[in-house]
Amino acid sequence: MRPLITTAGLLLGWELLVRLTGLPVYMLPPPSTVAVVMIERFGLLLTQAMWTASEMVLGLLLGLLLGASLAIGLAASAAWRRWALPVVIVSQAIPVIAIAPLLVVWLGYGMASKVAMAALVIFFPVASTLYDGLRRTDPGWVDLARTMGASPRALLLQIRLPAALPAFASGARIAAAVAPIGAVIGEWVGASAGLGYLMTQSLARGQTPLAFAALVLLCLLGLALYYATDWVGRRLVPWQPSQGD
């Protein structure tokens, strides 16, 4: 209840600020105008939102898959660890935003470059949290499995991997929070559809209220993605006591 009151208060303050100072709408539209635009242009906004949502979800899935594969590979093989780990760490020094134009050149203005962009920002937090989880298996479990004659493969798949699922779930939550950033940056650099594309287009034409409406939808998409991932994550690790409020 309290967050709702806070939000309502902030919106009211914003509305009053714009009305009292007489700021032009193209600089800061009042919330009421944004709301009207959201209703009037609902069809357009919905289409663009679906597009961006697809980019975010596909990017998230691809990033989770790549990150998890890398982490499992690193945990499974010492040789792979020696060859790949330094490269992975160095690759994180490359600013992802700087690669965005390149991705557009390679993959085009369509959805693929945005999915790749989102996957790129997601991949590292996922890989590093899961790899950390895989390295921190309770030594007691490892000992027990060894006395039971478990192969390294069985140890990895049946003990270390499930034991690392809580870490993977928190990595996935971080990933869900940053996935929209990847998708939107991709759209800003070069796109033919999506909420980020709509924002750049409407700002260039002085349609600031429409850009704000797109922004509101982006926030909602981000929240939905985060809570959906959180929900799946909790179901993935039912033995973990759920914390938080």
Place this chain on the structure above:
Amino acid sequence: MVRGARIAFGERVVADDLTLGFAAGRTTCLLGRSGVGKTSLLRLLAGLLPGTQPSRDVAYMAQSDLLLPWLPVIDNVLLGYRLRGDAAALRTARPRALDLLGQVGLGSRLTDLPQTLSGGMRQRAALARTLCEDRAIVLMDEPFAHLDAVTRLELQDLAARLLAGRTVVLVTHDPLEALRLGHQVRVLSGQPVRAGPPIEPGGPVPRDPAAPEMLALQAGLLAELRAHAR
């Protein structure tokens, strides 16, 4: 049988040229204060120290129950068979697992996750898992140390009954536990560690903790443990 064992972690020599024999089919309790090297010795026997290989004849039960939180009780008990990935062996072991869970009083909790069990129930499930491995030698590292006094006594009775006939090496810091469960008790002390002469209280295990000769032996062991500087 351990002959001429040497355990060292860097500069710290835990055991040097240590020789210990364990009677087949009997329970030997190794009694010692914390830090004397009991766990290291047991890990050596289990083949868990660097440079050793786990033996096929050994089942290991640690201080904590080590139940996997994502597996129901029955699958935890069958963990060894699941890890070895032999489907036929897993199928044949299942009735054994069910029987053992019944004997430890968990017959109605088969599909529950470990987190829903009390500490005593968890340790009983761990005992069932250890026995389900059906190995000739069972190594136990203070398996009841975390339990309250009454639960500990109950579990000692249960363990003594279920472990009958196996070669058991149990390390503990509790003289009463050693005297209740051990056909033979050896006191470990010193650095590098030495084993005292075998003490054999006689009579069937588990022994009555309140019997006068038990209390006398316990007093003697406590005095001996206190006398040994760490």
